[in-house]
Amino acid sequence: MSETCDAAIVGSGPNGLAAALVLARAGLQVEIFEAMDSIGGGCRTQELTLPGFHHDVCSTVQSMVNLSPFFADVDVEKRGVRLLRPEVAFAHPLDGGRAAVVEGGVERTSAGLGSDGPAYARLMTPFVDMASSLVATVLAPLRSPPRNPVLMGRFALAGLPSATHLVKRFSTPETQALLGGVSAHAMLALEKPLTAAFGVFLTTTAHADGWPVIEGGSVGLVEALASDVVDAGGIVHTGRWIKSLNELPAARAVLFDTSTETLASVAGDRLGARYRSALGRFQHAPGVCKVDWALDGPVPWTAPACRRAGTVHVGGTFEEVASAEADVLAGRHPEQPFCIVVQPSVMDNSRAPQGKATLWAYCHVPNGSTVDMTSRIEAQIERFAPGFKDLVLARTTTTAMQGEEHNPNYVGGDINGGAGTFRQTVFRPTMRWNSYRTGAKGIYLCSASTPPGGGVHGMCGLGAAKAVLADLTHSS
Numbered sequence: 001m002s003e004t005c006d007a008a009i010v011g012s013g014p015n016g017l018a019a020a021l022v023l024a025r026a027g028l029q030v031e032i033f034e035a036m037d038s039i040g041g042g043c044r045t046q047e048l049t050l051p052g053f054h055h056d057v058c059s060t061v062q063s064m065v066n067l068s069p070f071f072a073d074v075d076v077e078k079r080g081v082r083l084l085r086p087e088v089a090f091a092h093p094l095d096g097g098r099a100a101v102v103e104g105g106v107e108r109t110s111a112g113l114g115s116d117g118p119a120y121a122r123l124m125t126p127f128v129d130m131a132s133s134l135v136a137t138v139l140a141p142l143r144s145p146p147r148n149p150v151l152m153g154r155f156a157l158a159g160l161p162s163a164t165h166l167v168k169r170f171s172t173p174e175t176q177a178l179l180g181g182v183s184a185h186a187m188l189a190l191e192k193p194l195t196a197a198f199g200v201f202l203t204t205t206a207h208a209d210g211w212p213v214i215e216g217g218s219v220g221l222v223e224a225l226a227s228d229v230v231d232a233g234g235i236v237h238t239g240r241w242i243k244s245l246n247e248l249p250a251a252r253a254v255l256f257d258t259s260t261e262t263l264a265s266v267a268g269d270r271l272g273a274r275y276r277s278a279l280g281r282f283q284h285a286p287g288v289c290k291v292d293w294a295l296d297g298p299v300p301w302t303a304p305a306c307r308r309a310g311t312v313h314v315g316g317t318f319e320e321v322a323s324a325e326a327d328v329l330a331g332r333h334p335e336q337p338f339c340i341v342v343q344p345s346v347m348d349n350s351r352a353p354q355g356k357a358t359l360w361a362y363c364h365v366p367n368g369s370t371v372d373m374t375s376r377i378e379a380q381i382e383r384f385a386p387g388f389k390d391l392v393l394a395r396t397t398t399t400a401m402q403g404e405e406h407n408p409n410y411v412g413g414d415i416n417g418g419a420g421t422f423r424q425t426v427f428r429p430t431m432r433w434n435s436y437r438t439g440a441k442g443i444y445l446c447s448a449s450t451p452p453g454g455g456v457h458g459m460c461g462l463g464a465a466k467a468v469l470a471d472l473t474h475s476s
């Protein structure tokens with residue numbers, strides 16, 4: 001560790017690396033301090049079950065890497081990163097072998113939605129036609145003026161209401177379940193405002209870039225970013241769990257790719273009392289209980305389209321999904337949880353030995369849960385893929401609280417760095433014009449607890465780095 005540097009960054013998740021890269025490229029001397037023995041936060045890949053089975057510990061579906069303005073300036077392909085796309089971005093099976101899918105463009109998908117096809121095309125076409133503009137605006141801090149006010153007005157009309165309201169436009173259980181499942185990524189009760197926005201936004205990214213995965217595992221993405229940081233003169237330290245500012249070099253700027261709790265405890269009195277008390281009111285999302293499997297072969301979904309999908313939303317009808325999510329929000333563990341199932345082996349045969357497969361699924365649980373949901377998750381998959389359990393060679397379960405042990409940013413198992421409530425979508429973590437500044441000179445937050453929130457897009461890091469550069473220019 002040097003005695004001084006320009007910017008010290010605590011945490012090497014995608015946002016910490018994004019901030020580091022922008023600052024290093026601007027000529028600043030940057031050092032990253034990562035608690036764990038390997039870099040990457042939510043983009044690590046490990047043999048969690050058996051030798052030869054490579055599991056993404058957290059993120060797999062890199063739906064925003066090709067669409068995020070941060071990644072537009074990073075050539076990850078030159079570092080050997082390959083994005084692999086499934087034929088079906090996501091599928092939603094129902095009992096009786098039926099399934100609705102998002103596959104290719106709007107035309108192809110609406111053709112598969114029967115009588116709901118025209119209504120689906122009317123909803124999605126304007127957003128998919130302008131996907132890069134929509135994604136750039138949604139991922140930018142809300143204080144910047146929208147690039148395309150007409151498009152954003154239309155998005156607000158569709159997205160501000162609840163998912164429950166959105167699905168009333170459709171008459172078939174298939175389309176309603178399809179849009180309900182994707183909206184449930186919000187981790188909010190589906191009758192809450194803004195849940196439709198999550199569904200419409202994520203579906204737009206599915207049409208625009210097909211929800212790809214990184215060949216070999218998500219770790220490839222963060223290794224590429226870290227190599228760029230090092231090439232730009234940055235230094236990366238691992239195995240350095242920072243508990244006090246004294247453990248860092250004297251720096252003009254310290255950026256926290258951490259939870260708000262870690263920011264408050266490490267920066268302590270350097271933060272103003274009002275800011276600290278506002279951080280104390282920051283609300284976390286529910287947690288997740290995740291299971292990783294090594295399988296003897298692909299999942300035998302009854303609905304053939306699910307066998308071609310990267311992601312399968314498992315939970316039955318819209319009403320069933322809504323009821324499971326309502327249970328979680330009320331502090332209960334649903335008997336029949338809504339499960340997000342990701343099957344990387346469908347498009348990436350490097351994840352498992354020949355003929356075998358890796359699979360993961362998580363379901364939402366109350367924040368802080370220690371309940372093992374394995375049997376309930378497996379029962380839900382078995383419901384739509386009889387014979388699934390017979391294929392299990394090995395499994396590893398991570399409860400919500402074990403998730404926090406693996407990554408201190410996942411407080412109580414919250415993988416999104418904070419609840420996606422209306423207030424916290426606009427202002428996170430506190431009500432400030434610039435969310436990346438903490439009010440304390442030289443201290444910034446750059447994690448998913450700032451806008452635009454969870455996901456691998458690097459935009460929190462980019463936003464914080466811009467604030468640092470503006471402040472340093474101003475003060476010099």
Ligand SMILES: Cc1cc2nc3c(=O)[nH]c(=O)nc-3n(C[C@H](O)[C@H](O)[C@H](O)COP(=O)(O)OP(=O)(O)OC[C@H]3O[C@@H](n4cnc5c(N)ncnc54)[C@H](O)[C@@H]3O)c2cc1C
Nearest residue numbers: 011013014015035041042058059060061242448454455456
């Ligand atoms: C099971 C699961 C599945 C997911 N699936 C997807 C997906 O498919 N697609 C998607 O886009 N997103 C997904 N996500 C979310 C995504 O991983 C996160 O939103 C993203 O990683 C957040 O990036 P970040 O840089 O803000 O923080 P993180 O990636 O959490 O990185 C923070 C880093 O800071 C380090 N750190 C924390 N405190 C300290 C300290 N005191 N000292 C030193 N280092 C510290 C941590 O060890 C960690 O490495 C998933 C998450 C989980 C858990």
